[in-house]
Amino acid sequence: MATALQGLVALCARLMLAAIFLASAIGNKIPQFQATSEYMLQQGVPQPKLALVGAIGLLLLGGLALIAGAWTRIGAMFLLIFLTAATYYFHDFWTVADSSIRQLQTIQFMKNVAIGGGLLSLVAFGPGPWSVDAWIDRRREEVESAPASQQQARVARTGQKTTTTAA
Numbered sequence: 001m002a003t004a005l006q007g008l009v010a011l012c013a014r015l016m017l018a019a020i021f022l023a024s025a026i027g028n029k030i031p032q033f034q035a036t037s038e039y040m041l042q043q044g045v046p047q048p049k050l051a052l053v054g055a056i057g058l059l060l061l062g063g064l065a066l067i068a069g070a071w072t073r074i075g076a077m078f079l080l081i082f083l084t085a086a087t088y089y090f091h092d093f094w095t096v097a098d099s100s101i102r103q104l105q106t107i108q109f110m111k112n113v114a115i116g117g118g119l120l121s122l123v124a125f126g127p128g129p130w131s132v133d134a135w136i137d138r139r140r141e142e143v144e145s146a147p148a149s150q151q152q153a154r155v156a157r158t159g160q161k162t163t164t165t166a167a
């Protein structure tokens with residue numbers, strides 16, 4: 001059983017990860033759509049306006065999924081897809097000749113690698129106990145572990161039959 005501290009820490013981690021992505025979408029990419037798409041074109045992003053619409057979608061859906069802890073693994077994958085593309089196009093330190101700019105881009109690249117590690121942790125281990133995903137899992141376990149008489153009463157009451165499958 002997860003402790004309250006584990007729930008709080010997992011929630012804080014999800015909120016901290018979501019914050020940078022949602023702030024990027026809401027505070028930059030949406031209000032500065034034209035300027036952002038022009039910059040993306042300069043950086044070699046193909047179809048920059050279409051890519052920007054996709055990026056905004058990934059950022060919003062992924063960020064909101066992390067905040068709610070609903071479909072968290074999918075949301076983390078959305079953000080990881082965005083992060084991978086953004087890191088490749090905008091922090092390509094290996095192409096920079098100026099050593100001071102290369103150092104800055106290397107730091108940004110490694111920052112994104114670290115954020116990606118946090119997202120991969122969510123994919124691997126889930127959102128933690130204070131999440132919609134965990135609540136759904138708990139409800140499913142309650143239903144599946146209920147005695148047969150309770151399940152029959154539930155079917156009679158709701159008309160929904162619960163099926164379990166062997167793994």
